[in-house]
Amino acid sequence: MNQLDHPQAIRDLVRPDQVHKQLYLSEQLFDLEQRHFFGNTWNYAGHASQIPQAGDYITFDLAGQPLLVLRDHEGAVRVFFNRCAHKGAQLFTSESGNTGGRFLRCPYHAWTYRMDGSLLAYPLKAGYECSGLAGSEASHGLVPVPGLQVYRDFIFVRLSRGGIAFDDYFGPMRSAIDNMVDRSPSGELRVEGGVLRNTIHCNWKFYLENINDPVHPVTVHESAVRAAQAVWQPAVADTPQPMSVEQILPFGAKYEFFHGMGGQVYPNGHSVSGTHFSIHSGYGELGDYARDLEAALGQERARQVLEQSPQNAVLYPSLALKGSPQTIRVIRPVAVDRTVIEAWNFRTVGAPELLLERALAYSRLAFSPMSFVAHDDVHLFESQQRGLRSRGSDWVSLHREFSADEPDQPNQATSGTSEWLIRNQYRAWVRFMTEGMASE
Numbered sequence: 001m002n003q004l005d006h007p008q009a010i011r012d013l014v015r016p017d018q019v020h021k022q023l024y025l026s027e028q029l030f031d032l033e034q035r036h037f038f039g040n041t042w043n044y045a046g047h048a049s050q051i052p053q054a055g056d057y058i059t060f061d062l063a064g065q066p067l068l069v070l071r072d073h074e075g076a077v078r079v080f081f082n083r084c085a086h087k088g089a090q091l092f093t094s095e096s097g098n099t100g101g102r103f104l105r106c107p108y109h110a111w112t113y114r115m116d117g118s119l120l121a122y123p124l125k126a127g128y129e130c131s132g133l134a135g136s137e138a139s140h141g142l143v144p145v146p147g148l149q150v151y152r153d154f155i156f157v158r159l160s161r162g163g164i165a166f167d168d169y170f171g172p173m174r175s176a177i178d179n180m181v182d183r184s185p186s187g188e189l190r191v192e193g194g195v196l197r198n199t200i201h202c203n204w205k206f207y208l209e210n211i212n213d214p215v216h217p218v219t220v221h222e223s224a225v226r227a228a229q230a231v232w233q234p235a236v237a238d239t240p241q242p243m244s245v246e247q248i249l250p251f252g253a254k255y256e257f258f259h260g261m262g263g264q265v266y267p268n269g270h271s272v273s274g275t276h277f278s279i280h281s282g283y284g285e286l287g288d289y290a291r292d293l294e295a296a297l298g299q300e301r302a303r304q305v306l307e308q309s310p311q312n313a314v315l316y317p318s319l320a321l322k323g324s325p326q327t328i329r330v331i332r333p334v335a336v337d338r339t340v341i342e343a344w345n346f347r348t349v350g351a352p353e354l355l356l357e358r359a360l361a362y363s364r365l366a367f368s369p370m371s372f373v374a375h376d377d378v379h380l381f382e383s384q385q386r387g388l389r390s391r392g393s394d395w396v397s398l399h400r401e402f403s404a405d406e407p408d409q410p411n412q413a414t415s416g417t418s419e420w421l422i423r424n425q426y427r428a429w430v431r432f433m434t435e436g437m438a439s440e
């Protein structure tokens with residue numbers, strides 16, 4: 001047992017207003033997180049539109065566990081540990097594909113499985129008679145993940161057997177997904193344009209904190225905004241801004257703007273920043289889109305959907321949504337100081353083509369490793385990862401707009417600049433870490 005492997009040691013690392021640097025630096029803690037925290041929370045697996053046909057699959061790793069997400073012939077989504085019941089080979093190693101039939105066949109010794117994971121056949125059957133295989137774990141076939149929920153085509157999994165139910169875990173945060181899906185007059189989103197995948201050399205928590213930190217753009221993105229301002233000098237007054245300029249300039253807003261945009265914390269680490277307005281609120285109208293949405297949803301709901309353009313909605317700990325450019329980011333921790341960030345874009349079915357272009361443009365401008373924006377953020381995350389190794393203070397300050405009664409209020413509106421949204425992440429982190437430990 002290592003010294004951090006008990007609940008009190010975990011609790012000691014998180015104070016109401018600051019967290020210990022071990023959270024970002026300790027390999028032992030990262031291993032414990034993989035097992036307890038990521039086992040015990042609901043994490044994003046993918047979108048159903050990535051596997052539209054029977055037999056379509058995607059593979060990915062969650063908390064060190066290789067997983068296989070599959071569409072069966074009844075149209076249901078299934079998620080298995082990607083491990084052959086025989087000797088552990090992965091059923092598929094490519095990122096996506098199709099099974100090519102009604103069965104899954106292991107590429108090693110050709111054991112085959114039905115779409116529900118049960119073992120169908122294996123070569124040299126006679127040699128297994130009276131061998132004990134029938135009573136062994138191998139005979140049960142592929143192992144499904146214990147928790148699986150598809151919410152409006154967003155696929156989530158929980159790796160632990162026990163634990164919180166999906167609806168209790170996300171609660172009101174499900175409305176952030178509703179907001180994205182309801183932007184489609186036909187209620188359908190489709191992943192398009194591939195994925196931007198970026199490995200950053202820092203702990204995953206820096207990235208997730210920064211999504212909830214609208215105090216940083218004023219300094220971190222100042223140079224990008226200045227460059228956009230210098231380039232955008234319209235020769236004729238009232239010339240409509242190009243999409244890239246429309247997207248970059250709001251990063252230059254002042255502290256007052258970000259303070260006033262509002263934030264909201266929810267139980268279990270979830271949050272919305274930009275509850276009143278955000279850097280996405282000023283994007284231009286898209287032709288008849290608002291009218292089409294009204295026809296589909298009714299006037300009131302259409303107005304609600306379009307008015308809500310949060311800067312970020314965090315479905316803690318693996319997913320961040322941007323409901324106006326219709327993009328998402330997925331956070332995949334790989335090592336204590338290595339994290340993969342994925343940016344995916346949606347076609348909002350039935351909406352103008354320009355909405356997809358907006359999503360793709362935003363991803364390129366703000367999330368791509370070659371972007372105007374992300375490289376400045378990543379520089380700071382990697383700098384934090386190095387800076388915290390110093391013998392300076394052991395604690396990371398999260399005091400901005402803290403008050404002592406805050407921990408008793410798990411469901412609260414706050415200002416856009418409060419670090420409450422980040423403190424809220426750590427209250428959930430302690431909870432799911434220690435509950436995961438207790439349940440083993």
Ligand code: FES
Nearest residue numbers: 084086087106109
């Ligand atoms: S490891 Fe899959 S059949 Fe042997």
Ligand SMILES: [Fe+2]
Nearest residue numbers: 216217220377
């Ligand atoms: Fe940033």
